[in-house]
Amino acid sequence: MKQKERMVPTVKDVAREAGVAVGTVSKVINGKPVGDEYKKKVEAAIKKLDYRINSYAQGLKASKTYTVAVLVPNTANPFFGELAHELNFALSKRNYRMYLCCTDYDFRLEQEFINMVQMNKVDGIIGLTYSPDIVVDESLPFVSIDRPFSQGIPCISSDNYNGGLIAAEKLCELGCRKLVFFRNGSPLINEPNKRASGFEAGCIHNNIDYDIVSVDDPEDPVPTFKKYISDHIKKGKADFDGVFCVTDSLACIIMEMLAEHDIYAPNDIQIIGFDGIKHFATGKPYCSSIAQPIADLAEVAVDTLLRESNSVKPPLICLPVEYLEGPTTKQTR
Amino acid sequence: MKQKERMVPTVKDVAREAGVAVGTVSKVINGKPVGDEYKKKVEAAIKKLDYRINSYAQGLKASKTYTVAVLVPNTANPFFGELAHELNFALSKRNYRMYLCCTDYDFRLEQEFINMVQMNKVDGIIGLTYSPDIVVDESLPFVSIDRPFSQGIPCISSDNYNGGLIAAEKLCELGCRKLVFFRNGSPLINEPNKRASGFEAGCIHNNIDYDIVSVDDPEDPVPTFKKYISDHIKKGKADFDGVFCVTDSLACIIMEMLAEHDIYAPNDIQIIGFDGIKHFATGKPYCSSIAQPIADLAEVAVDTLLRESNSVKPPLICLPVEYLEGPTTKQTR
DNA sequence: TTGTATGCGTTATCAT
């Protein structure tokens, strides 16, 4: 039974069916000029046989695959989940496919995935990565999110410094007298770590007292923060009245800790987070926040990646952030 | 400059470098028996040239791509975000790559993506889809999540019927006298719609009074639910005291509506949702809920998809759900 | 304009 039983049709089959040559079929497929009669016959044959191009054969020939690999830590996290969604949107708008890899902050996985997709001849990689020594082929376009690399790799990021600045300014404007910045995160040099610098600058500029409580990644941040908080509460009252947290996630955790001391936002204390996460059902912000423009980040990352071929690569693109009023600061009328 | 400037090395290059034939190289790569001397030489050459297999060439030859396509509506939704994450985990554990498509509930996009990945010769598709008339090639393994298809397509789902049953039982056990089930969703025949049936069965079995308030997809569910609620509140008191919602998301929305009438869970009313969504930062449930085993769903979906080749296809696999005690029901001691 | 032949990188089938 050499007969192709349930064989998927190829250009050859289409050509035979249409009574033309394979070259002609190829031209029709790719929209190259072809005689009208031929075109019709070929199109009919394609429909009849339900022919689909084989992108593997195509990719082999063209070494262009219309596929981009995306690395994020974990789509179960709302920020990364939305980022993945927006990247997917930006890519599919341009008719690109997206390989997704959730790295779970695992350095080894990050590198393994990059190796894997390099075999797969992706047209580029967009990565929000943590491994200190990612190695990616020079010739493969790479765009980093939130983390600068030394080489000619573009980094797309929110304007974190300015976000920190805005947070400090806002808390001052809202009447706070003593601010605290809580931060947990990676010890890497990355963009989000500029939130602290911006915050400090804002505090100094407003000549306000402040503390910075910072914890690097591997440790469990909870005890450090808990200790700071209980150390700074006397008689049920905190000696700080404004809090800026490096993420909304941390803001929620800090709020829980404060609640144990019967301290609540926005009356006892005002809190601003970072990211602008919205409640999954109601769409309301969990806390006042510096909101990141996730859709824009995705759009710019994809645009930068795909246009990269011939233009110069900007080392860093910062997108504007915005103050998002939520339930943890006093109303600004 | 015919010289391959920054050409990526192929088996040929490796063969030349190692002074052997291409066939030998291929055998080494694929772990086929090869003389020890040759093997060493080849491996050295591979390392020296930093050779990587070209999966496109491999896929063309083998028509096996170690790639699976996944369709979900939107990874920004925590349920789908976690599902995508777990599917990714289950796939990468087996050394499979994952194409992700966020469909945004768009029927056209669903079909377009399926067409696209069929060109890409994926080894299978896992889809949580809504389009009533998905057409996917017979020969391409397809596993559906939460939605049965008529043909021999396996459907993986939580035990939705039983979840509804458990919810009703639980509310009775907690002392409720009159239950309401709120539901919005797709008019399709899908698994989640069995939550209502299970709930009804539970109510009947417990001989308790109940209402079902159901809204199909396209409409905005808010007004219908709002109306039901205000119609059933007299003098600040609702004439129902137990609520089961088709999702946690809806449960949150209903809680907001009730809050406008100064009715709060768990004291004035007890509420159970469905899905078991946890707060992104604190990890606490938003509401008492029937929790879906997302990781198991993913694992079983992938396993079913990849083993499918030769065994019989089960039409429906239901995974057990679990009652998750949250802040919206009274403590069970 | 259309048809033919060659090559992309890999693997499998042969001879050796």
Next chain:
DNA sequence: ATGATAACGCATACAA
């Protein structure tokens, strides 16, 4: 056990 060669499906350069 190893080396040469054909074939996978497509696109393109070249010949007709």
